[in-house]
Amino acid sequence: MTTANQSRRSPSPTKRPALPPIGAEPLIHGDVATIRRWLLYYAQKLALPTSELLLLAITQDRQEYMLWTARRLNTMALGCYCYISTRVKGTQHRHLIFIEPELQPQSIEVTVAHELIHMADRVNGTPRRHRHHGYDSIAADEAALTGYDLDELRRLLHEESQRRDAIRRQRRPLRYMYACSHCGKTYPRARRYSQSVSCSSCDKHYNPVFKLALLPAVEPDDQAKMVSD
């Protein structure tokens, strides 16, 4: 972890959600057959009303999901549920779900179930936040709903997170290496920092004394070693 200099960060412009159209059935962009199958199966088990399902849109495209929600999606997120309040007459809200496209089949199933639990919570007026992914009351509900045991779900989550991380690293090699001149700790990065950052080991708040310095370019052969460390 590094510590960013917050004061230099300019406020991001207020973007508005670009909501997808409402049709005669829930909108699905991606592997439609698979997603629809699990959506119908778990929506019925959760007794989600049709009126709410019509306000649901699911995509497996990260860029599209960020446009719909006008929010950043964590690059490590395997799934996401977002509730949007609208001021459109007749439609007070929308349900938006993202499902990572490169998940294994069993993980697609449990991720759809997981995000629908969040949606059901919203519909029932009892939204919950995660205390600890895989270990909280949402995880317990997910196990009860899918019939998989908690250990199996945790193993899946761990495995998929590792795969996602590996895919990310492959696509964005760590080209830059920063270092703290005080303690020597190094910080490999795929991109340059857009602002001054300091070493969080030396001071957990931004401190220009421990400012990180960009080291000379890393040779491609060294990158593999860096990643596996």
Ligand SMILES: [Zn+2]
């Ligand atoms: Zn969740």
Ligand SMILES: [Zn+2]
């Ligand atoms: Zn340091």
